Amino acid sequence: MTSEMEREVLVSRWRKNVYREVAREGDRIIKRYRIPPHIKRYTKPWKCEHPALVQLAALGFPKSYGYKTIQTAEGIEIVHTRDYIPGTPIETYGEQEARDMGVLLARIHSGLVVTDDAQGHNFIRNESGDMQFIDFGKARIFTHHSPRFFLRVGHELFDAKRMPFSNNRKLGRQLIDAYMSATSLSPITRNMVQIGITSAAFTRWFKNTLHLRTIKHALRRIGSRQGAARSSNPQKT
Ligand SMILES: Nc1ncnc2c1ncn2[C@@H]1O[C@H](COP(=O)(O)OP(=O)(O)O)[C@@H](O)[C@H]1O
């Protein structure tokens, strides 16, 4: 049993009316999510992180010990417990990081898990100097190699090149080379990963070029104006 004295809150924040806290208690990480009663729709990172770590445990990844739901006067509280990884955040992303990330992502994908959150602050170096991924709160879990799996893998690699490495072409190339050397995928499935990367690049270009968000907002505004006009002119309907 860990005592209150050992408890160290690492991060706490509110996100969309849900309180999230990441604390260290000895060799465990305790993630708490407090959801007020009036909030009906919310993301459930514990439902991704726990099964992802369970699936990866056989490959030597840190363990997850499950989560419990506690009913309180202020709503519900989810408490998820997983292994703490002693280490340090990665400050700069250079050639070594590109190679290490390629190898690490190949390992995670070999367990049929895609993190879907390959951002710089989710990677750390453990005490042996190995790169580790710490946040499986958005992970997608697969049961077999499927077109969707390769698509998500491609998107993950595209994000990894873009975010921690700021789209640096040379580092991005090194990451993919390291990934392809480390992966046990067959030549055909490697091509599917490449197709996934291209599809991610295309999706991003498409979104940026067409300003899809602006178009969506405009359509929504037109829709709500039409709705308002209809309700102020009820005799026409
Ligand atoms: N298993 C872990 N081992 C070591 N540090 C961790 C671990 N999990 C989280 N942390 C620390 O807590 C921070 C926030 O955790 P994270 O799971 O990324 O939550 P969120 O992204 O929701 O804020 C991380 O950036 C890291 O510093």
Ligand SMILES: [Mg+2]
């Ligand atoms: Mg995170």
